Amino acid sequence: MSLPKPTAAATLQEWLAYLESLHRKPIELGLERVRAVAERLELRLPCVKITVGGTNGKGSTCAMLEAILQAAGYRVGMYTSPHLIDFNERIRVDGENADDAAIIAQFDRIENGRGEISLSYFEYTTLAALLLFEQREVDIAVLEVGLGGRLDAVNLIDADCSIVTSVDLDHTEWLGDTREKIGYEKAHIFRSGRPAICADPMPPQSLVDYARDIGADLWRFGKDFNYSGDRQQWAYGGRSRRRAGLAYPALRGANQLLNASAALAALEALEDRLVVPQQAVRLGLSQAVLPGRLQILPGRPTVVLDVAHNPHAASALAQNLGGMAYYPYTHAVVGMLKDKDIAGVLSKFLTRVDHWYFATIDGPRGATGEQLAEIMRGLLPPQGDDPVTVSSFANPVLAFAAARERATEGDRILVFGSFSTVGPVLQELGR
Template sequence: MPLSKLDQSCSLDQWLSHLETLHPKAIDLGLDRIRTVAGKLGLAFPFIAITVGGTNGKGSTCAMLEAILLAAGYRVGMYTSPHLIDYNERIRLNGEIAGDAQIVEQFHAIDQARGDVSLSYFEFSTLAALRMFEQQKVDIAILEVGLGGRLDAVNIVDADCAVVTSIDIDHAEWLGDTREKIAFEKAHIYRPGRPAICADPLPPQTLIDYAHEIGADLWLAGKDFNFSGDRQQWGYGGRNRRRAGLAYPALRGANQLLNASAVLAALEALEDRLVVPQQAIRIGLSHVTLPGRLQIVPGQPALVLDVAHNPHASAALAQNLDGMGFYPYTYAVLGMLSDKDVKGVVSKLLTRVDHWYCAGTQGPRGLSGEALAEIVRGLLPPQGKDPITVASFENPVQAFTEAQKDAADNDRILVFGSFSTVGPILKEIGRKG
């Protein structure tokens, strides 16, 4: 694959458009290509690396780690995916989103170094983040796994501590169709002799066996660390450290204490290398933000945005909606990708939605609004005198605009199903705001 004709004078959008066409497959798991180019770039990863994998909860866990470590005074790089609105969201330096010029500089250097090695879009992104973190001399890099673990580009880094948040069925085409198979893939971010945190309360045996086989220092939720709480505060208990009187994380959701306890377990496991005062934990948890994860936008009607796109996340969303109080009607704007378990996601929320606005999503994995509407209609129970309605729209913004027209001030609008659904609507809200 020859070098591109782009250089540092080209825009980020030009580079991103080029990267989308550079590699024959959008998802092409494997570490050989990216390892080769990382070697050509001379990357040494001279920072403490915390890798975060899992089916759900990765973004929240990364965000809490970043907020706490920044409050403790460290220089922190964070790499996450996908983005909601702008590509730049994927790479953060000391809490700030990377600028276009910074990213373009990295893309150009990678392009020059790779020679005839073909890299995927995600591999380019990963190398750009890692090289930027090295140049900016961060103390800690927080790296979110994109897909699985074993063959994900992020796994070229030997993490000083690795966290697996939850394990459920998603991306079955690449990772397998059982929790056992998926857990095996995710467990490969663990390293011999290093802390390996698992926040899933019922981890498959394949994860436990792999961690023991390689000699990782496995920390299991409920065994090596746990949490407890009342309405006002919560506490963490680890192997050697207890933290009491903690304020709840600023992130909403029923699973956030599980994620937060995994964060504190990771910090406890690294405490011989990282000094994190109790006050930094308090400040970090109280200030952490993460758009698109049970995000409630002020105003009327109530607006809830959540990127939930698999049954596990959808079930958690349903539980969180139940805790919000009474709304006469809930209007759901739903858009999903074609390779997701649409029936599994929708079925968790069937009894909580009165009107469905099914939106088409873009790209090769996109699903039309009409196809989505047909799936929803097929799941509905026999209708009574107040029937559930299902409508289809070309895109999420059209669906959301129509839902806003139909909903009364005391109703609730829910937007969910994909980053490709929540992102455009967040952008629209920002444009109007």
């Protein structure tokens, strides 16, 4: 049963609670409803539009595009999801989160125009972002695809360039249980006759075939664009453009050059419409910020935050942990959704973590700390003289407090598994 429509004095939180109550399903894929409402509202977005999909790396790629394009002097709108702490993080203009009043105005506009059509929370918020970008007359809209591609609300936009960062197993109950099925879903953000960037080094054949069948201009990593580097700098090479002498991105992680090269391939593919000087690339890469992605906080013990929640992302995180300095003990604070491949994620850290602190995530999709702990106990090998410890807690903040209590100054605390795990810890720390 839906809540009453918010009044003129309603807060953003009251509006968001109303949106959550409107639709019978939290996730319902399909473009019919959102497209019908967009037409009623006469949504037009005449700017350059870049959509970014993929299993992992979407947020980083969007952040780098935003920073580079802003450094080049463009007015950029960016839409991403989910958020870590505040909903406003999802909708950005000129590098700043949209304020409550601006978002509420778009919600009210949608509510007055949708009539009898029911929208999901994500469809509603996607329309709000697009309408705000139209109102603010942005030069470029960078749009992160929420789930899959073919039936995701963002796909109602005919992008001028689309990027698929990676294809791996996640959201299998909606997208399919193989890379081929998932690749087919993600490939549907590509458009006929327009640049389609694929940064996955080994893309599913279904993605390649779909791009060919619709006549998209497919740019493949390793074939149409690539990168090289040494300890000091790196270089991008595309079809006709090379950018050398680049400093490494401010965003940490082994895969960030892959994400950065995808962003630069998109800019090369759009260079007849966008002028992006070399200095803007350098400045943007150095200034791109994305909380919760291999984020290392200052101080001791070392605290590492990462929203990794599927085996592909977990493997990259484990690799990055292995490249860090020596720490006597690593403490891991973990909370996950129960529809994720929990065992597949946790197994990547069996040789990396000494003490586990599992946290319950609230909501119907959240796993309890004890459920996670039980899965970990089943994964652990027989214990020797210095056994791995496993404990569970009512929420991520309590789990993090216990980890900080036990950790010494020389240790490392890792917080990962979900936006709903990292967000509360960041908020607790006042970051």
